[in-house]
Amino acid sequence: MKVLYDHQCFVQQQYGGVSRYHYQLIKELSKLENIEAKLSLKYSNNFYINEDKSFWVKKFFPNNNFYFKRTILDYINRISTNQIMQKGDYDLFHPTYFNPYFLNHLNNKPFVLTVYDSIHEKYPEIINSIDKTLEHKKLLLSKANLIIAISESTKNDLIKLYSIPAEKIEVTYLAASINKSQASTNQKKNLPEKYILFVGNRDFYKNFNNFILAVEPLLKEHKDLLLICAGGSLFTNEEIKFFSSKELENKILHQAADDITLATLYSNALAFIFPTLYEGFGIPALEAMNCDCPVVLSNTSSLPEVGGDAAIYFDPNNADDMREKIESVIVNKDLRENLILKVKIQRQKFSFEKTAIKTLEVYKRLLTNREK
Numbered sequence: 001m002k003v004l005y006d007h008q009c010f011v012q013q014q015y016g017g018v019s020r021y022h023y024q025l026i027k028e029l030s031k032l033e034n035i036e037a038k039l040s041l042k043y044s045n046n047f048y049i050n051e052d053k054s055f056w057v058k059k060f061f062p063n064n065n066f067y068f069k070r071t072i073l074d075y076i077n078r079i080s081t082n083q084i085m086q087k088g089d090y091d092l093f094h095p096t097y098f099n100p101y102f103l104n105h106l107n108n109k110p111f112v113l114t115v116y117d118s119i120h121e122k123y124p125e126i127i128n129s130i131d132k133t134l135e136h137k138k139l140l141l142s143k144a145n146l147i148i149a150i151s152e153s154t155k156n157d158l159i160k161l162y163s164i165p166a167e168k169i170e171v172t173y174l175a176a177s178i179n180k181s182q183a184s185t186n187q188k189k190n191l192p193e194k195y196i197l198f199v200g201n202r203d204f205y206k207n208f209n210n211f212i213l214a215v216e217p218l219l220k221e222h223k224d225l226l227l228i229c230a231g232g233s234l235f236t237n238e239e240i241k242f243f244s245s246k247e248l249e250n251k252i253l254h255q256a257a258d259d260i261t262l263a264t265l266y267s268n269a270l271a272f273i274f275p276t277l278y279e280g281f282g283i284p285a286l287e288a289m290n291c292d293c294p295v296v297l298s299n300t301s302s303l304p305e306v307g308g309d310a311a312i313y314f315d316p317n318n319a320d321d322m323r324e325k326i327e328s329v330i331v332n333k334d335l336r337e338n339l340i341l342k343v344k345i346q347r348q349k350f351s352f353e354k355t356a357i358k359t360l361e362v363y364k365r366l367l368t369n370r371e372k
Contacts (some may be wrong), residue, residue, distance in 0.1 A: 002036045003029070003363060004090040007077035008097035010039075010046040010057075011070060017283055018116060021150075021174055021355075022096045023048040028356030035360055038090065040081040043073060085109075092363055098136040103143065110366055113144035114172075117280025118157040123205050138162070146366045148172045148359065150281045151302035170362045173305075175352040176286040182263035183291065192226045192253075196330060197269040197293070199262065199284040201232040202239070207298070207316050211275035212246065214322035218330070219251040225330065230257040230265050266291035270336070271329045274298060275316050282306045286350055289343040294336045296326050308349075310342035 005026060013019040023046075029037040043060040044050065050059060060073050078101060085093070085105040093111040095102060102111075120127055120134040127134060141147065141162055147169045149155035155169045196215070202208040219225055229235075235243075235254050243249045255261065266272060272288035274297045285306045288295050297303045299313040307313070312335075314325040329335055 001034060001092070001363060001367065002038065002090040003092050003094055004084065005037065005039045006081045006093075006095050006102065007039075007041040007044070007074070008095060008099055010041050010044040010049055010096065011074045011077055012097065014045055015047050017174075018097065019046050020048055020177060021114075021116075023052070024175070024177065024352040025356055025359060027052075028352045029360065031353075032356060032360060035363070038084075040084045041077060042080050043076055045073075091367060095140070098133055098140055100136050100139050100143075103139075110145040110370060111143075112146050112148060112362060112366060113140050114148040114150070115141070115154055115158060115280075116150055117154060117278070118161060119205070119278065119280070121157070121161050122278055126203070126205075144168075145370075146170060146362055148362060150174050151305050153302035153305060154280045170358075170365075172355055172358045172362065173350055174281050174283060174286075175350045175355055176283055176290050177352075178259050178263050178266070178287040179290040180263060180267050180292055182260050183267040184260050184264045187261060187264040188268055191264070191268055192224075192228070194222070194224050194330075195226040195228050195253075195269055196326065197265055197272045197288075198227065198229045198275075199231055199257070199265075199272065199287070202229070205277045207275040207277050209242070210316070210319055211273065211322065212242070212248070212252075214275070214319040215273075215326060216246050216248060218323060218327055219248055222330070225251075225270075227252045228255055228265060228269070229253065230255045230262060262287065263291055266293040269293050271296050271326065273326060274303065275314075275322060276300070276303075277316055279303055285311070286347065289347040292340050292343065294329050294339040295343065296329055306350075308342075308346045310339060310346035312339070 005022060009019040009022055026037045026039055029035050041057050044057050045059055045062050049055050049057050082105050088107055093109055149158060149169050149171050152171055155171050158164050158169055159166055243252050266288045271294045274285050276298050278301045280302060282303045285295050285297055285303060295307055295311045297307050297311045297313055298316040300316060312325050312329055314322045
């Protein structure tokens with residue numbers, strides 16, 4: 001079986017969950033028998049691809065930013081992808097994002113589409129006037145031969161939002177690349193003794209402001225407790241003013257975070273808190289679990305699937321419930337240790353090897369059905 005993946009996510013992202021997923025999937029599939037995973041990518045500044053010399057992908061003016069750089073990069077790679085598709089030396093196509101440019105080049109070959117979440121549908125206010133993602137996604141969902149959803153929650157969203165038959169959607173869980181073995185003892189020396197951890201961007205559906213209101217009393221009551229926000233952009237002026245209005249400006253820190261830094265932060269936190277209103281999967285929760293970090297999660301969308309019985313859950317719309325559940329973990333060492341024992345079991349359900357094996361089953365099902 002020959003599967004062709006296109007360039008899309010590796011042009012759009014230097015870092016990011018979608019490109020990391022496809023990178024890891026292709027790597028793991030290449031280890032399995034009876035499948036050849038080919039990536040139609042010539043030029044990219046994606047970190048995962050560029051670090052892996054087995055892909056033979058060239059960087060594209062990595063030190064120069066100029067207008068339409070990404071558009072030009074996409075155009076160059078699209079020509080290459082179309083040429084490969086026209087040769088037809090593949091059995092199945094798996095686009096890495098939602099641009100439908102390839103539909104006229106399939107030549108009756110089937111394609112599988114991965115759907116990561118329903119953020120654009122649930123929060124249309126984040127869409128700007130030139131963003132065609134939702135329009136493109138709807139089109140591809142209507143034409144895909146099979147759809148991969150990364151959680152049961154995402155599958156249910158697709159059924160409710162688009163009336164897609166359940167049998168057309170296969171759930172294939174993701175995995176996390178970060179684990180405790182990556183933690184740095186040198187970086188640990190510079191960390192506070194006691195802190196709780198928030199990871200990622202702070203867009204409105206991440207529920208960050210409500211989270212701050214929830215933990216405000218805890219940060220004030222526990223004098224040695226800090227909050228570290230890892231990744232995402234630097235704090236905005238509005239956020240800094242918000243912290244100052246709550247007299248928390250010295251209690252909340254921002255930390256830029258590569259994988260080593262994240263592993264170190266997870267591994268030494270009292271708890272990782274995920275107050276989000278919605279996640280298609282929730283990679284940070286699994287990253288924390290991989291680092292033996294107690295997790296305190298929203299009880300929404302996909303997070304109960306990821307956390308299982310190894311997490312403490314709260315209502316993200318209820319600041320009092322959030323505060324109560326977070327406090328129960330940070331003050332109770334026995335509870336934290338019990339949660340760590342549980343995460344060691346729960347995290348075994350997720351690996352990129354399992355993601356690849358399940359994905360291969362989806363491919364085989366599609367090709368077998370077409371032969372009938």
